[in-house]
Amino acid sequence: MDSSSTERTIEYDKLLADFKALLKDKALKFTNQREKILETLYYSQEHLTPEALHLLIKEKYPELNAGIATIYRTLSMLEENDIVSSLSFGAQGKKYELGAKDHHDHMICTECGEITEFVDDVIEAQQHKIAEKFGFKMHDHSMQIYGICKKCQNN
Amino acid sequence: MDSSSTERTIEYDKLLADFKALLKDKALKFTNQREKILETLYYSQEHLTPEALHLLIKEKYPELNAGIATIYRTLSMLEENDIVSSLSFGAQGKKYELGAKDHHDHMICTECGEITEFVDDVIEAQQHKIAEKFGFKMHDHSMQIYGICKKCQNN
DNA sequence: TTATGGTTTGATAAACAGTCTCATTATCTA
C-alpha cells in the first residue's frame, strides 16, 4: 500500500537561506514582509487562505502593517518558485501550504473540513503511466479524496 | 493500465425523465429554464463555466431570456443532486459538466487548456484502499494531471 | 378549466475575492 502521512523535511534556517539565494538569483529583494510570510507559512501546520495568513501575520507582527496585496503577491511568487503549493476545492477558495514538505495528496472531510495528507506510491507511479500513455508531459498533479473522517462518522 | 477516454452513457430522454422524477420527488418545479440548462449541458461536450453556458443558452433560446442567476442556481441544484459535477483549477473558476457520463478524471494542458478525460482502474481501486486505511468513508474523489499536451509539445 | 399558493424567475444590488495603480518607502549595490 505504501500510503503514509507526511512530515516537514527541511529546517527553517535552510529554507530561509535557499529563499534568500533564490531572491538574489532573480534580482528580487529580501524584504521584511517576504520573510514573515515565509516564516508564518513554515510554522503553521495548516492549509491557509491568503486571508487567514494575513490575519496571522497582523496578529504576530502588527508593526509590520502588511497589506493583503503583498500577501497575494508573495504567495504567487512563492508558488511560481515551487516553495508553496495551493489547493482549491469547493467554493472555499485557494489554500496555500509550504511545499517544503514532500509531495502529498489530500483527503478532505466534507463534514468538519479536516484535511489529512498522504502519499501513495502506487498512485504516484500510475499517474506517470497514464500521462505517458497519452503522450502528455506531466508537470504536476493533484488528487483529493472527499468523504467523512473517522471522528465525524462517530457523531 | 486500463486508462481510456470516456463517452456519454445515457440517452437524453432517459436523463430528462429522471430529472423530472427528481424534481417531483423534491417538490421542485419543472421549468423551461431548468430544461434548457439540462439540455444544453447534455449536448455540449465541453466543460462549461456558468458564463459560457449562459451565452450558449442566450444564443439558442433568446426568447427564454434566461438570467445568469438562474444558471448559477440551477447548476448548484444539479450538482447537489449529482447530475453535474464541477472542476476547478487555477484561477479560471469552476467548470461544469454533465455527470451522466461515467466517472472520470482529468488531464489538463497548462499551455492550451485542453482537457482530456480518462478513467484508470488501478487508481480507482487504490483510492478505495487508501480511504479504508485511514478509516475514512469516501464519497467522491477528484484527480487532475497537469502538464503539456502532445500538440503543445510540438509547437 | 380555473383559482390559488408556493416556487422560480430576472433584474439589480450587494458581497466577495483577487488584481491593479500609484505615490511612498525600503532594499541593494557601488
Added chain:
DNA sequence: TAGATAATGAGACTGTTTATCAAACCATAA
C-alpha cells in the same frame, strides 16, 4: 551613503457569485 530601482500599502477597480424582491410561473385541486 547615495542613487537606482524594486516593493509596499492604500484603496480603486474588476470579475464572479450570492442575496433580495416584485412579478411570473407552475402544480395542484376544486
